[in-house]
Amino acid sequence: MIRARLLSLSAFFALHASVGAAPPAADDLTRWCDEVTHVIPQVKASLCVSAGLVPWAKSVQGRHIMLHEFTPKQRSMGRVLVIGGIHGDELTSMSIVFRWIDQLKQAPGEAAQYHWRVIPVLNPDGLAAKPPSRVNARGVDLNRNFPTAYWAEEAHRYWTVATNRDPRRFPGPLPRSEPESSWLHHEIMTFKPDVIISVHAPYNILDFDGPPEGIKPPARFGPLKLYRLGVYPGSLGNFGGLKEGIPVVTLELPHALDMPKEDELAQVWRDMQEWLRRNLALSAK
Numbered sequence: 001m002i003r004a005r006l007l008s009l010s011a012f013f014a015l016h017a018s019v020g021a022a023p024p025a026a027d028d029l030t031r032w033c034d035e036v037t038h039v040i041p042q043v044k045a046s047l048c049v050s051a052g053l054v055p056w057a058k059s060v061q062g063r064h065i066m067l068h069e070f071t072p073k074q075r076s077m078g079r080v081l082v083i084g085g086i087h088g089d090e091l092t093s094m095s096i097v098f099r100w101i102d103q104l105k106q107a108p109g110e111a112a113q114y115h116w117r118v119i120p121v122l123n124p125d126g127l128a129a130k131p132p133s134r135v136n137a138r139g140v141d142l143n144r145n146f147p148t149a150y151w152a153e154e155a156h157r158y159w160t161v162a163t164n165r166d167p168r169r170f171p172g173p174l175p176r177s178e179p180e181s182s183w184l185h186h187e188i189m190t191f192k193p194d195v196i197i198s199v200h201a202p203y204n205i206l207d208f209d210g211p212p213e214g215i216k217p218p219a220r221f222g223p224l225k226l227y228r229l230g231v232y233p234g235s236l237g238n239f240g241g242l243k244e245g246i247p248v249v250t251l252e253l254p255h256a257l258d259m260p261k262e263d264e265l266a267q268v269w270r271d272m273q274e275w276l277r278r279n280l281a282l283s284a285k
């Protein structure tokens with residue numbers, strides 16, 4: 001009975017989370033940007049307000065989940081979905097995604113040939129918590145809440161045995177039980193990205209999950225070198241890469257609070273574009 005109720009709740013969010021892709025009211029956007037840039041000082045409020053963000057979903061506490069869409073002028077060479085701030089306390093993971101939005105707007109270069117959807121802050125309630133928290137407002141680690149194979153058997157067992165019930169890693173009562181993960185799941189299934197790029201901190205590596213055949217993992221993006229961590233029950237890499245067969249590149253920046261140096265950030269962008277150029281044209285239909 002409880003399970004049925006939870007399932008219907010999850011279905012409700014899946015249905016309602018994707019509504020609304022109209023530009024936000026100016027006051028609404030200013031408030032959202034004030035709240036975000038107050039916590040992430042590396043992001044200027046003016047950059048946030050002019051980033052072309054559109055509210056596409058809402059968090060548990062009713063905050064907007066914003067998305068920047070960049071569409072190519074010519075035929076698209078592929079679809080790229082970028083996600084920052086799945087974990088609300090990894091501030092650099094959001095800061096770098098705001099920079100990429102600015103780059104796409106100002107000087108996209110080769111990136112202009114792809115259709116991008118960019119979500120700078122997936123977990124706005126976690127970011128707004130004092131102090132910012134990894135989990136969402138209901139204490140769920142969104143990066144353990146995706147419907148991976150054997151979630152029901154593995155997610156809670158892993159949480160209990162391997163993490164000793166770490167409250168920062170609670171996978172939630174059911175996969176997609178949270179509006180943030182439910183909406184991102186819906187977005188993946190409808191946008192059908194050729195590549196997902198997800199940003200975290202602070203492990204200082206580049207991770208890759210994907211089907212064994214096809215796209216080659218990148219060796220490095222700037223100072224981040226490939227080191228495959230493996231997958232967890234309910235993680236985005238597990239869901240996207242293994243279940244859906246969409247390559248997922250995960251950047252783990254070296255610090256959650258301090259950004260890499262300017263030249264390193266520039267090299268990350270260049271290496272990412274080079275890797276997309278080599279791989280996306282092959283896979284895009």
Ligand SMILES: [Zn+2]
Nearest residue numbers: 087090200201
């Ligand atoms: Zn993380």
